[in-house]
Amino acid sequence: MVDHVVGENVNQVVDSRKGVPDTPGYELPLLLFGGFRTLIDRLHARLADEGHPDMRPAHGFAMQAIGVHGATASDIGRRLGVSKQAAGKTVDRLLAAGYAERADDPADARRKLVRLTPHGYDALARSAAIFDDLRAEWIAALGGDRVRDMEAALRNVVPAETAFRLDATSWLGAP
DSSP, X not given: OOOEETTEEOOTTTOTTTTOSSOOTTHHHHHHHHHHHHHHHHHHHHHHHTTOTTOOHHHHHHHHHXXXXXXXXXXXXXXXXXXXXXXHHHHHHHHHHTXXXXXXXXTEEEEXXXXXXXXXXXXXXXXXXXXXXXXXXXXXXXXXXXXXXXXXXXXXHSOGGGTTOSTTHHHHOOO
């Protein structure tokens, strides 16, 4: 709990930077996550309007993990950083919603692959177009130079090997 006295934060545990004319460090991850959440929420509202009301954020991560060549449930779990069982539950949801299908692996008859359906590819294509629209809205609000500078700055501080990791569900919760 944060106590307030005459509009001043007096909780020294939370606000140990009293007198420092900068924002506290905890705001950066919260603002970054808030920006991420805003984009994802708006994406899914648009996807629902465009024929994908069953699409959830975890589905997008899972569909990226499936990829263009398909993947086993174990592969999907490994790529997402979740158990095979958790990946299997998400795959079951994708199958039920028509975003994916099971198919025999042409290289190994003992394995079953999960592949995207045309409905799944449509959701991903629409997602890409919507993200372009949302980025354009940020450019309209903030200016192109500021958005490009923000992207460049994030590329400088986010290690390249983690920039496009799919396993966000492993620390945000199971898919």
